[in-house]
Amino acid sequence: MTRILLISAGTNFEVCDWIERHAKNLTHQTAYVVPLHLATIAGLTPKEGFEVQIWDELVQGPAEVNLDAGYDLVGITGYSDHLSRALKVGRKFHEAGIPVVFGGAGITAKPDAAEGIADAVFLGEAEPTWPEFLKDFEAGTVKPVYQTDLKVNLAQSPPPDWDSIAPLMAAGYKSGAVETSRGCPFDCEFCDVWIKFGRKMRTKPVARVMEEIAAFERLGMKRVMFATDNFIGAPKYAKQVLRAVIDLNAGFEHPVSFTTELTLTLARDPELMELIARANFSTVFIGLESTNLDSLIETRKRQNVRGDMVEECRRVSSYGMSVVGSMIVGFDNDTPAIFDQQFTFLQEALIPIPRLNVLKALDGTDLVDRMRREGRLIDTRRTYTEEEIDDRVVRSNVMFKGMTRVEAHAGYLGLMERVWDWANFSDRIIGFIDNVSNMPERRTDPRLVAVVDALQANMHAFPHADEAIIGKILSHAKAKVPALAWNVAAMTMLQCYQAAQLPQARKTIERQIRVEERLEASGGYVMAPEAPRSTVPPVLETT
Ligand code: SF4
Structure with a gap:
């Protein structure tokens, strides 16, 4: 053995x-x-x-x-x-x-x-x-x-084996995970998903997905994440899965709640929004990336330039799903004005918990190739000390076009501080609650409601938590959208986490700004040498 x-x-x-x-x-x-x-x-x-x-x-x-x-x-x-x-x-x-x-x-x-x-x-x-x-x-x-x-055919991939950690599952993890598909039909310049997994969506048979969800439900999991980079990359398949989830959930004593990653194209398909809401999705992660149309076109995020992004995000969240919007600053078309624009957008689009990023060129992407060709890819190992890299002081490896690296990191810090400010968070999440108008009737898992009580009883334990604001948010959620109160509490906990992390994050970014000032003054940046352009591997199916 x-x-x-x-x-x-x-x-x-x-x-x-x-x-x-x-x-x-x-x-x-x-x-x-x-x-x-x-x-x-x-x-x-x-x-x-x-x-x-x-x-x-x-x-x-x-x-x-x-x-x-x-x-x-x-x-x-x-x-x-x-x-x-x-x-x-x-x-x-x-x-x-x-x-x-x-x-x-x-x-x-x-x-x-x-x-x-x-x-x-x-x-x-x-x-x-x-x-x-x-x-x-x-x-x-x-x-x-x-x-x-x-590129593996997911129908032939054996189911995950959870046996060895099954006893830890419900106590150790907030969410189970079921892989539904691999690949993405889009080709964003900064992303390696379509290069690694292909642009043709490979999907797992619906029955297999249901079996894996049911296994988590038997293990006592209340939430399941669909592990995929774009759940609606194959919309017909996504609708089949959602219809099956609605039926499956109806048979459970307590409905399982879901979350996944997808694209803003969701906002243009009313049937899909209706199904995903009925299937009990509480949160959807969407790569919004930028409010700057020129930057979206530059990075080939074409699916985000077709409509009004504020209106589209509000439309999605009107179904009772919070949008976790991922934002990036530092595209070639971004100037220091981007920080104000992104802050205003997040407040108006009612994104309670966004992800904020500075553009980074990841290995294996078209962006890293272009940055190399243009002599703008920083060789971080030769520019920064090992300590600066290990402490994760260095967030980006790109020489920006529309701003200096000092401006980029100072602007990013300012954006973070405004976004994680309690009053601003309160405006976004109260706005989210008030915007819910299309949510289908939902059963709520009473075990999830316990999250609300836990937050109320323990919020004093979080450094920098604003108890008055938390109390106001939870009361408003319970009164207006009782079925979503647990999700509002979960997002408020994440805000507690962000607010508590902020002083340390501020110190780290201020340290990076000092490093960048020194490098800008001394011309100390070392650029990565130009290398042969990486090629997209052929998509070879196993069937
Ligand atoms: S839509 Fe998302 S997963 Fe698809 S290529 Fe763009 S960033 Fe990557």
Whole structure:
């Protein structure tokens, strides 16, 4: 029997500690979403001859406690943010003489990072390569790299195996996760999704999606995230899934609530909005990116320039779904005026919890190629100190066109401070509540209503929480949209989190501004050399 430990690396334990101390007090759960990537690998592992244990550091703590637990093989995964922690953990197991392999987006972006630690690295989708690796492992013929450009048919991918963490599920995680599709028909310049996964949507059969949702419901999960980069990239398929979810939810004692990522095209399809609301979606994540039309065209976010974005966001949220809008500043067409424009937009579009980003050119995107060609891609390793990079002081690797890097980061800090100001948050979320006019009748899970009571009882525990404003928001939600009060409370908790993080974030960005001032004065930026243009891998179906 080969015993395998699959580790999802944490980021850093300061973050975990913060969640432990504050968020867990309120919801009694440590992590937002279950480790679908590891359960997928567990599902790909034959039952005979192998025993798999999943270890999610965010919920279970440092993985080093398993060093002497007799595992024969350790697999570690994580996004770029987790890479330094993943390497640290990997080194410990490697030094203990246990074979270590790495996979996931973090190592795929920097395959050389695990040199000297990893027995093998996995690049690309794991379905075709993990079974091949296991055979090689048993035969003692492991190759250093397992890579594929194959685009897996999701109908043939085995279901995720949650067995090893099932006992932790309801207590450890706020949300289950079901992968519905891969790929995206759009081709935004800054995004690697369409390059990695293809522009042709690959979808999981509706019946399989329902089985996986039902499995989470049996495990006591109240919420499920559809893990996809664009749930409505294939609208007909999305409607089939939603109709099935409505039927499935009707049979549950308590309805499961859903969330997913999709595009603003939702606002132009009334049938889809109606279905998604009836299917009990509480939140939708939408890449809005910019209020500047020229910037949207520049970055090929064409689907966002067809209508009035404020009106479209309001239309979506009128169905009782909060829009988590992701915004980016620093496109070539952005000037320092963008910060005021984005703030005004977020207030008017009633986006209670936005994501704010400074443009960053990610490996494997068209943007990174263009920045290289134009001599505007900063070689961060040669420009900044290791400490500045590890402390995540450096947010962007682009020389902006319409503003200096000092202006960009100072403007970003000002935007953050205004967005996470309690009075401004209150205006957005009260506006969201008042805007709900098309919400279909909903059953509410009474267990979720407990979130409201937990927030009311514990808000004093959050540093920088404004108790008067929180009280006003919750009373308003209970009076106007009782079925959504738990979601309003959940968003208010996120605002508590943002407000509590703000002093530290301010210090970090102020530190970056000082670094950028020094670099601008000394001309100390080192640009990355021009490299051959990366090509889009062919989309090869497995059927
Ligand atoms: S719509 Fe979203 S997922 Fe699709 S290419 Fe653009 S940013 Fe990427």
